[in-house]
Amino acid sequence: MGFLTGKRALIVGVASDRSIAAGIAHAMHAQGAELAFTYQTEKLKSRVDKIAAATGSSLTFPCEVTSDDEIESVFAELAKSWDGIDILVHSVAFAPREQLQGTYADAVTREGFSIAHDISSYSFAALAKAAAPMMEGRNGSMLTLTYLGAIRSMPGYNVMGVAKASLEANVRYLAQSFGSKGIRVNGISAGPIRTLAAAGIRDFRKMLDFCERATPRGHGVTIEEVGNAAAFMCSDLASGITGEITYVDAGFNGVGISESVLEAWGADAS
Ligand code: NAD
Ligand code: 0WE
Secondary structure, three states: OOOOOEEEEEEEEOOOOHHHHHHHHHHHHHHOOOEEEEEOOHHHHHHHHHHHHHHOOOEEEEEOOHHHHHHHHHHHHHHHOOOOEEEEOOOOOOOOHHHHOOHHHOOOHHHHHHHHHHHHHHHHHHHHHHHHHOOOOOOEEEEEEEOHHHHHOOOOOOOOOHOOOOHEEEEHHHHHHHHOOOEEEEEEEOOOOOHHHOOOOOOOHHHHHHHHHOOOOOOOHHHHHHHHHHHHHHOOHHHHOOEEEEEEEEOOOHOOHHHHHHHHOOOOOO
């Protein structure tokens, strides 16, 4: 019997079978959870339906997170099938493409800043507010996905880094808000992974190679590894963890100078 048997999870942020949210869905399903999904646009519906079917679910609902109406109707529709929810997964981020080019100061605009923060940070609070009434009194757990660019500057991550810093603060304030209802709120800071969100980002390949080689084990993380950590974080095994950001990055964030960089510098290994 899996450690999520009897739990019901709503997963927001599947766009393809490479999505981190798809890795989370498979891991939660493997641990016995029952799943429901949202999709951003009609174009994505068939892909999300397929991943739902592969994880034993037929519950998929449209949800563009900039719309309060759509957020509200997800839970109204879900309530027709489920009397409650145990797990909310938020795996959504967006900034206008031109925000992720050049330096932060050159790229950032009032409009770009606002969109990035609305979709990548506020939407977690909006979904959490809407989900909380269905999560009360059942050891509920909410989880979002963040990135190291929240606390360190990364070339080109720009306003997304500022929005992720806001998202991480959101985790701590939501944990406080819902603590008395028995709901935990956490973040997973994943290492870089080639997904749709990474497609077309300048020099992503180079950054991925650098980050992977700089980890203690010499390679990066998979959506399966992030999925397994997410399943644990949302299970009762993690009952003592809330308001926390957990790194699932193969140790990259803890490295000062990596063996591989030292070697590339021409240093003597002894
Ligand atoms: P992805 O493209 O598969 O997922 C991003 C999701 O956001 C998509 O499903 C998309 O539909 C959704 N989305 C964007 N704007 C939306 C909107 N307005 N309304 C509703 N949905 C919207 O990419 P991913 O890499 O799986 O990203 C998922 C999360 O993981 C993001 O928060 C991202 O910042 C985070 N993350 C990614 C990496 C990485 O390297 N891929 C690393 C750390 C954290
Ligand atoms: O959070 C992200 C990326 C999120 C993202 C991606 C896009 C591409 C398409 C947000 N908005 C957009 N807008 C688009 O138009 N990651 C953690 C992946 C990522 O993106 C980077 C990274 C990493 C890692 C950008 C620059 C540097 C590193």
